[in-house]
Amino acid sequence: MQRRTVIKHFFWMGAGMAFLPSCVFQQDKLSIQLKNLSITPKDEAFLKTFAATLIPANEGPGAAELGIHLFALKMADDCLGKEEQAAFTKGLKDLQVLADKELGASFDAADPAKRLAFLQKTAEGKDDLSSFVNQLRGQIIRGYTQSEHYLTKVRPYKLVPGKYKSCIPVNPSATKS
Numbered sequence: 001m002q003r004r005t006v007i008k009h010f011f012w013m014g015a016g017m018a019f020l021p022s023c024v025f026q027q028d029k030l031s032i033q034l035k036n037l038s039i040t041p042k043d044e045a046f047l048k049t050f051a052a053t054l055i056p057a058n059e060g061p062g063a064a065e066l067g068i069h070l071f072a073l074k075m076a077d078d079c080l081g082k083e084e085q086a087a088f089t090k091g092l093k094d095l096q097v098l099a100d101k102e103l104g105a106s107f108d109a110a111d112p113a114k115r116l117a118f119l120q121k122t123a124e125g126k127d128d129l130s131s132f133v134n135q136l137r138g139q140i141i142r143g144y145t146q147s148e149h150y151l152t153k154v155r156p157y158k159l160v161p162g163k164y165k166s167c168i169p170v171n172p173s174a175t176k177s
C-alpha cells in the first residue's frame with residue numbers, strides 16, 4: 001500500500017465529512033444568521049405571517065414574498081441593545097401567546113381579516129405589547145418602503161431630479177398676483 005495514496009484518501013474523506021453537515025437541509029433552521037437574538041423557526045414563521053398581514057400581496061409581491069420579516073429581525077439583532085433585544089423576544093413570545101388565545105387558533109392558520117383586526121386592537125393599547133406591535137409594524141413598513149421592488153416599481157427612486165422643461169406656456173389666468 002502506498003502511503004501517499006492513503007494520506008490523500010484520508011484528506012478527501014476528512015474534507016467531505018467536514019462539509020457534510022452544511023449540505024444536509026434542516027427544516028428547523030433560520031433563514032438568516034443572527035448574532036444576538038435567540039429566535040426559533042416558529043418565531044420567524046410568525047413574523048412572516050405578521051408581515052404578510054400588514055402588507056399582503058396584491059398586484060405585486062407583499063412583505064412576506066420580499067422577506068421583510070428578515071429585515072426586521074436583522075435590524076433588531078444589529079441595532080438594539082441587550083435589554084431591548086430581550087424585550088423584543090419577550091414581546092414576540094407574548095404576542096404569539098395572546099394571538100393563539102384570542103384567535104382560537106394559531107396566528108398562521110387564522111383568517112387574514114381576523115389577524116388584521118387583532119393587530120389593530122393590540123396596537124391601540126398603552127402597554128408594552130402595544131408598543132412592541134407598533135415598533136415591529138414600523139420596521140416592516142420601513143423595510144418595505146426601502147425594498148428594491150418598492151423603489152423601482154411602486155415609487156421609482158430618481159437619483160437626479162427630473163428633466164428641465166424650459167418652454168412651457170403659462171396660463172395668465174392660473175397665476176394670481
